[in-house]
Amino acid sequence: MTSIRLLPSRGPARLLALAQLSNSVGDGAFYVTSALYFSQVVGLAPTRIGLGLTLAWGVGAVLGVPLGRLADRRGPRGTAVLLSLATGAAVASFLLVRGFVPFVAAALVYATAQSGLSAARQALLAGLVAEEERTGLLAHLQSTLNAGLAVGAGLGGVALHQGSRGAYLAVFAMDAVSFLVCAAVLRRLPAVAPVAAVPGERLAVLRDRPYALVTFLNTVLLLRMPLLSLGVPLWLTERTTAPAWLVSALFVLNTFGVMAFQVRTARSVSGIPTAVRALRRSGALMPVACVMFALSGAVDGAWAAGAVLVAASLVLLVSEMLQSAGSWQLGFDLAPAHRIGEYQGLFGTGVTVARTLGPLVLTALLVEWGTPGWLLLGGLVLAASYGMGPAVRWAQGQSARPSGLRALQGLASSSLLPRDDRP
Numbered sequence: 001m002t003s004i005r006l007l008p009s010r011g012p013a014r015l016l017a018l019a020q021l022s023n024s025v026g027d028g029a030f031y032v033t034s035a036l037y038f039s040q041v042v043g044l045a046p047t048r049i050g051l052g053l054t055l056a057w058g059v060g061a062v063l064g065v066p067l068g069r070l071a072d073r074r075g076p077r078g079t080a081v082l083l084s085l086a087t088g089a090a091v092a093s094f095l096l097v098r099g100f101v102p103f104v105a106a107a108l109v110y111a112t113a114q115s116g117l118s119a120a121r122q123a124l125l126a127g128l129v130a131e132e133e134r135t136g137l138l139a140h141l142q143s144t145l146n147a148g149l150a151v152g153a154g155l156g157g158v159a160l161h162q163g164s165r166g167a168y169l170a171v172f173a174m175d176a177v178s179f180l181v182c183a184a185v186l187r188r189l190p191a192v193a194p195v196a197a198v199p200g201e202r203l204a205v206l207r208d209r210p211y212a213l214v215t216f217l218n219t220v221l222l223l224r225m226p227l228l229s230l231g232v233p234l235w236l237t238e239r240t241t242a243p244a245w246l247v248s249a250l251f252v253l254n255t256f257g258v259m260a261f262q263v264r265t266a267r268s269v270s271g272i273p274t275a276v277r278a279l280r281r282s283g284a285l286m287p288v289a290c291v292m293f294a295l296s297g298a299v300d301g302a303w304a305a306g307a308v309l310v311a312a313s314l315v316l317l318v319s320e321m322l323q324s325a326g327s328w329q330l331g332f333d334l335a336p337a338h339r340i341g342e343y344q345g346l347f348g349t350g351v352t353v354a355r356t357l358g359p360l361v362l363t364a365l366l367v368e369w370g371t372p373g374w375l376l377l378g379g380l381v382l383a384a385s386y387g388m389g390p391a392v393r394w395a396q397g398q399s400a401r402p403s404g405l406r407a408l409q410g411l412a413s414s415s416l417l418p419r420d421d422r423p
Contacts, residue, residue: 008140012128012189016121016137017144019185023084024145026178028152029171030091033159037168042097052104053111054356060111061352065205067116068123068345075194076123076341081183083117088179095172111352118348123341126332127192132270138328139266143259150255195338204339205346210395211334215347217391218327220384221279222354223361223377224286224320228254231362232293232309239297239370242305250313257317265318266325272333272396276389278326283385285319287378294374323385330388334395 008014038049071079090110097103129137155174159167205211233247269278292312299305335343365373 008137013133013137013140015185015189016125016128017140019084019121019182020141020144021148022185023087023175023178023182024148025152025155026091026175028149028154029156029159030152030175031149032153032156033168033171036160037094037172038103041165041168042099042103044100044103048100049103052100052107055104056107056111057115057352057356059108060113060115061349063112064115064119064348064352065342065345067112068119068341068343068348069339070116071120071123071341072195072339075192076120076127077186077189077191079341080117080120080124080186083113083120084179084183084186086113087117088176088183091172091179092176095169115345115348115352118351119341119345121186122332122344122348124186124189124192126337126340128190131332134332135266135269135275135325135329136263139263139325142262142324146255146258146262150252205335205342208343208395208398210391210398211343211346213391214330214334214388214395215350217384217387218330218347219350219353221282221323221327221381222350223358223381224316224323225351225354226358226362227316228313230359231366232313234363234367235293235297236309238367240305240309241300241302242296242309243302246306246309250309253310253313254317254320257314258321261317262321262324265321266328269325269329272330272392275326275329275333276392278322279330279385279388282319282322282326283382285315285322286381286385287375289313289315289319290374290378294371297371326388330392334392 008017035046035049038044039046044052067079067083087110090106090113093106093109094103097106125134125137156171159171228251232250236242236247237244269275289312292308292315296305296308296312299308331344331347332340335347362377365377367373369376
């Protein structure tokens with residue numbers, strides 16, 4: 001078996017991966033400890049923590065689009081560096097909050113900076129990496145992300161075991177420093193030239209209905225994201241006879257599975273047609289996984305139920321990797337070359353929506369409805385995956401018929417017009 005190669009070859013690709021690794025270690029520790037820190041150290045009620053974070057991520061998702069546009073217009077490297085520093089500052093400010101209002105304010109800055117940073121980094125990647133290499137590099141970055149989160153989660157677990165205020169503060173300080181390191185690494189990348197604004201195209205992505213539809217369908221596919229962190233643990237502990245420790249084992253299995261096979265899976269995706277096929281295959285596997293998860297609740301015996309859950313998690317893993325590779329390709333290929341940051345700002349809202357609303361949806365479907373909920377979830381994902389084909393064809397048709405403004409822009413960039421007449 002080929003060994004896992006976590007980092008890509010030298011150059012911009014490796015620096016992008018190192019930047020990903022640096023802040024994902026801090027994020028892994030933050031995700032594990034943040035809820036208990038805010039409740040036990042800051043003294044907030046769980047409902048207020050949930051309300052504040054939902055509000056913050058909702059605002060962050062909206063502001064991710066104009067921040068992505070800023071990356072296009074001012075240069076993605078400088079924008080990414082500034083937003084990384086802003087994220088680190090927001091994490092550091094959590095060390096000082098002692099009430100609900102300051103918590104919401106810090107969370108708003110944190111979520112907004114994170115959303116903008118994601119869009120700016122995608123625009124930076126698009127400017128530094130050849131089009132045919134982007135999906136492969138994103139697969140590397142996903143593997144690096146998982147590795148960093150796993151290490152960070154381990155460090156967070158140590159802090160949880162100690163349970164002291166100092167341990168929590170050390171985790172948050174480490175996460176803040178990780179974003180400073182990320183900014184320093186991003187600063188070493190070559191600069192990508194900003195793209196001049198075109199009159200009349202301000203936030204054009206908000207009027208691009210085909211791309212918005214693709215983003216919506218991808219958001220439905222991303223409902224698999226809260227499965228292993230929320231849906232499966234609740235199902236396992238409340239509806240099956242499997243041991244509770246299996247929740248951690250399934251998470252580790254998924255993490256190392258992505259690290260080992262995401263790059264290899266992404267090699268089959270090299271353009272829009274192969275991306276659509278990957279999403280259809282992913283969608284076809286999702287109902288299979290859902291049926292297997294549902295069956296685990298009807299199996300007697302801890303080991304038998306555990307075996308079914310492991311098998312279902314492996315099917316879910318393959319579906320996840322295919323969905324990731326296909327969506328990465330579409331997110332870039334359907335966006336205009338001069339608006340990558342802005343379009344990625346919108347496309348990235350799918351992740352935010354899946355993380356904020358996904359828990360509510362999955363709790364209602366799986367915990368309240370049980371087996372019918374699993375079947376409905378599988379059907380929704382299957383329908384969204386097969387709806388991608390018509391949506392992508394619509395988006396391609398729109399891009400093949402440039403507006404008069406774009407046609408004028410193309411004419412102005414040719415040698416037919418004198419330099420001073422170009423918009």
